[in-house]
Amino acid sequence: MISNSIIYIVLAASILALAFAFIFYKQMMKQDEGTDLMKKIAAHVRKGAMAYLKQQYKVVIIVFIILAAIFGIMAYFKLQNGIVWFAFLTGGFFSGLAGFFGMKTATYASARTANAARNSLNSGLKVAFRSGAVMGLVVVGLALLDVSVWFLVLNGTGLLEAVGAENDLITITTTMLTFGMGASTQALFARVGGGIYTKAADVGADLVGKTEYNIPEDDPRNPATIADNVGDNVGDVAGMGADLYESYAGSILATMALGASAFATAAVEGMQFKAVLAPMLIAAVGVLLSLIGIFLVRTKENAGMKELLGALSRGTNTAAVLIAAATFGIMYFLFGKETGEYANMWWQTSLSVVVGLLAGVIIGKATEYYTSQSYKPTQKVAESSKTGPATVIISGLGLGMLSTAIPVVTVGVAIILAYLCANGFNIEFTAANLSRGLYGIGIAAVGMLSTLGITLATDAYGPIADNAGGNAEMSGLEPEVRKRTDALDALGNTTAATGKGFAIGSAALTALALLASYVEEIKIALVRIGQDLPNGVEAAKATLVDFMEAYNVNLMNPVVLVGVFIGAMMAFVFCGMTMNAVGRAAQKMVEEVRRQFSTIKGILEGKAEPDYERCVAISTKGAQHEMLVPSILAILVPILTGVILGVPGVLGLLIGGLATGFVLAVFMANSGGAWDNAKKYVEEGNFGGKGSENHKATVVGDTVGDPFKDTSGPSLNILIKLMSMVSIVMAGLTVTCHLL
């Protein structure tokens, strides 16, 4: 019999991840930070980044205190249980911590990477990649720590009973989902705030520096340069860390909840517990395999780009193949001895994981195809620069819209396959088949993200290399160094495409799994207040299908349809707000940079130092100011929808937001990526090369793409899940009080 103590494996994996993160951090810190000027610049950037993060956490803490207080009040009125507020806080805390550690490491690593790149490409890769791995391991380590400790506490002690809730696995897992809401809330603020910061600085620096004054990227004469480098850290590192913490934890938690409900009435003893365990174990084993992958990323001295890419791919691919194989082992260990109905469950559920992994790979490849300058689509965007910026924009938008086809169809096929694999290829729509199928969809998402330790490392080392390049430029190192860091950065773009595939794909699957958790939470809320379903079915015994019928969650119900409309609109309005925020903040930055260029004498000759601090302050203030409204909207709209339209309206909202948000996110990410690389393609000497009118046209595209791919697009992934999480936590309110 498998006992609670197996959770200690998960706890051990989490500690292992954190330990290696610490070791890698220490190793990185031992490296030489280079010349005094390099140190000074790094310190500048570090100071700006930390100052920003502190400022952001201050705002976020206030939001968290208010939300925790609301949950406390809800608990008082029996609309939630009494643990939610605290679980919510821990989720937010760990998510923020992951971002903080990742960024701290990155700001120490950039000068060291630049310095190492003075020796060779390979040395630079090693420092940057290991520092990226710190982030990857901190994210998975903290997430598993939070998950395992909470599970041990809730399942092992009578805490839930003490606060008057049930003490079964369903209540435990849905309670734990609220710590996911904490992580999502933190992640949204980090992504939106960081995204606005980095793009305001980037757009501001580029528009005046590159376009108007023809000075290169990261030139120390540009007053917004430091702010731009700070932005890479707070947006692409801290923001991404919090974001992926949320994705990772969210997929595990949602699948645990699905497992608890799918096997709640299983005749075989222990099935429910094992189903809850499975996602945690896959993630724990994934940590080990990620570590193996990380150690595989090494190459001979003087390796070229191709060898470096090979080294990175070897790491991620090995981890992915191993986790696919290991999943069969884990599932056999858990379910291999079952007979009858569950005899084939071990391999069937494993197939769902394989489906998830394959879907992630396909989306990643499609992303690469549409956004890399090695392929036709991006080259065509570059070519359209011959007719000016307008056609660059039109063709980039067209490309992004078209590029949604493969990811959406892939996710669609993956949903159906993961569903069918997990329920034994049974297409009949019964409550049992549905629950097991949804569990399969959830576990496919867990599989996708299980090797996050290494995929995030390949993602996070990109901004480190980028910053190293900035440092090299500003400290006047030999051009060779900048070339090497640029190569590392470009390499990161390719591997990051795969990472993005996994992030977007898993977000869609997880959000789908959260729908079922929402219905489960409605059930718990009904049981808590002692009500039956509207059609008289006893709440405690109701299946998902019963809920659909009782609440008329079908596509003929106008309330559902209005919910879908509002969800679709939310995705657009949220993006509109963040786009405008970047536009406004960037405009302020442009004005400041222009002001400095015209009022500080000798700045363009490099004789006078620009006022970097002021640009940093402008970005910080702009981001703080602008991130609040869209983030709060994401929390308020699901609550209002619930209070006005009730359960069917909320489910409509979530589906509308999920479908439109998913497609919009792919569109924005790919358009942005293609513009970025179309510019690079021209800079490589095509269609007139650097400084030509064509180049200027592609810079316009790149500038528009900045908020697309680094602010609005990635925030959508979080928005989708946060709206689900909010709905789940607020289910008690929706059930007791709604207008329609």
Added chain:
Amino acid sequence: MISNSIIYIVLAASILALAFAFIFYKQMMKQDEGTDLMKKIAAHVRKGAMAYLKQQYKVVIIVFIILAAIFGIMAYFKLQNGIVWFAFLTGGFFSGLAGFFGMKTATYASARTANAARNSLNSGLKVAFRSGAVMGLVVVGLALLDVSVWFLVLNGTGLLEAVGAENDLITITTTMLTFGMGASTQALFARVGGGIYTKAADVGADLVGKTEYNIPEDDPRNPATIADNVGDNVGDVAGMGADLYESYAGSILATMALGASAFATAAVEGMQFKAVLAPMLIAAVGVLLSLIGIFLVRTKENAGMKELLGALSRGTNTAAVLIAAATFGIMYFLFGKETGEYANMWWQTSLSVVVGLLAGVIIGKATEYYTSQSYKPTQKVAESSKTGPATVIISGLGLGMLSTAIPVVTVGVAIILAYLCANGFNIEFTAANLSRGLYGIGIAAVGMLSTLGITLATDAYGPIADNAGGNAEMSGLEPEVRKRTDALDALGNTTAATGKGFAIGSAALTALALLASYVEEIKIALVRIGQDLPNGVEAAKATLVDFMEAYNVNLMNPVVLVGVFIGAMMAFVFCGMTMNAVGRAAQKMVEEVRRQFSTIKGILEGKAEPDYERCVAISTKGAQHEMLVPSILAILVPILTGVILGVPGVLGLLIGGLATGFVLAVFMANSGGAWDNAKKYVEEGNFGGKGSENHKATVVGDTVGDPFKDTSGPSLNILIKLMSMVSIVMAGLTVTCHLL
């Protein structure tokens, strides 16, 4: 007792509309066409436009023959009844005819408008507006002709029985929907083909002429000028005519079908027939009121802009208020004597119409707010030109995304109110309440479009004024004339905003109504092949709610969700294709214009004539070539979805396409409109005025906005409905043959 002969009222209204269209056409033709040069230019444009339309109809006829053949084959296998193929052809024929007549009138009217504008603003308005009214009246006249004649034939003769179908009102009305599919197919081709044509020419002309050579709009030295003017006719006139024909007929047909099914089992005799009559009668009375409105549009000589706007608004507002009042009369005539369950039906259903009208007005006002340079949002887009084209694009996109909030919330509220009003404010989700509520939603859409005769006149006169301006410019008339035509054009933009509100809002409501028709058609298909529902309920007696349960069309069914994903994707992919098509066609035009400027000597000095024909040919070929794939995709995807995912997948597809398409359409239309007017705002002398760097930045925005607002955006409205129509016609196939 109300008998079949009342349909002759509808027929009479249709003939009245056509008669007045003919009178207005003759009046216009009596006007002087101006100087010889004016006549020559108009002839040029007319020739190009007619040549294009002929070319387009050739392609469309082939598509229609293929589709009609498929329907014939389906009828042979009892997957459809034997009238569908012919009804489909008539819908397409009349839709094309409406576009043809409208465009013929427009191409004769432009020089006459320019000539009249030499006298006064008011004379110009009169010619342009009356010519626009020809289009409005032809559209409503032909639509009502088709509807009333088909209804007389199907209801009065045994035609349906002769082809082996039932001869009840449900079968009659759903069969008539297939003539809607003909109209939608024609409209999509017209909108997409015309949209690509006009924007390729416009973008090409602007990019080289305005941006590179600094020559004004419509300058005869620009080789793409004639093509640009032809484009206004084939896109904004013929395309819009076919589009609104489809909207108008679609809303009436869908509501008739809803009425037939909602009251199929009514205990009161004649209820069903009267419910089918109601939308036709509202439309027929709307024709009369539109005529009254059209005659109200007159103002004193030497009237200023404000008076002219007042005159136009007086016409449309009077018609709208009168139709609201008349609806109560019509409903009282039909249902005023009912007792019991239906005692309040007359005023309750009338309220649904009022809700629809109000929603249209609110959306129109919101459109005006977000896209007119009189308000802050567009002014801010203009202001962002201070930091270059990139920020113009970012702020325009942001504005468009934000602007989706009011229309979506308005439509959401309207859906729920129209639903509740029509079913007696009964929120309980029963089959009877649902059917009557959906009927209310449909009739709200009919109400919105009932005064199309005049609203379309205010829409269609814009491009006529635009072309008149082109004619004035090219024939070298006094600048005063151009100023007057520009004023007329600007005036048209404001009133067109209201028109757009009605078009978009009604599309959303009609598409929603078509969902119910789809389920109805599934029922007919099941009865035809003698099958029960999957859960054993007898098909003939099954309600909408039974269908939802039998096919598991709920939000937990992964097949539904995958359908929603694909629907959302379709909206984006379709826009991506049309955007890219414009980009490609425009690029060819740019290259041709540049070639002519550099190879034809003396062209810029006005000494040599450019080769207009070649530019016309390039646009024609580009549009023909590019319109096929997206249009065929719109037909194929619903069929494939049905064959693979079955009924729940199709319903998911339709909802996903509707929600995302609706929001995306509003976004694109408003971004495009705002960019257009931001440019005009700068041209009016703000932020540096014409010729400044800021102006150039806004021209980039305007160019990007062109395919947004005139190609992709408006095509989405048709796409949404066409996908529903295709699904309805293919229901028989979906039911008998599907994978999942």
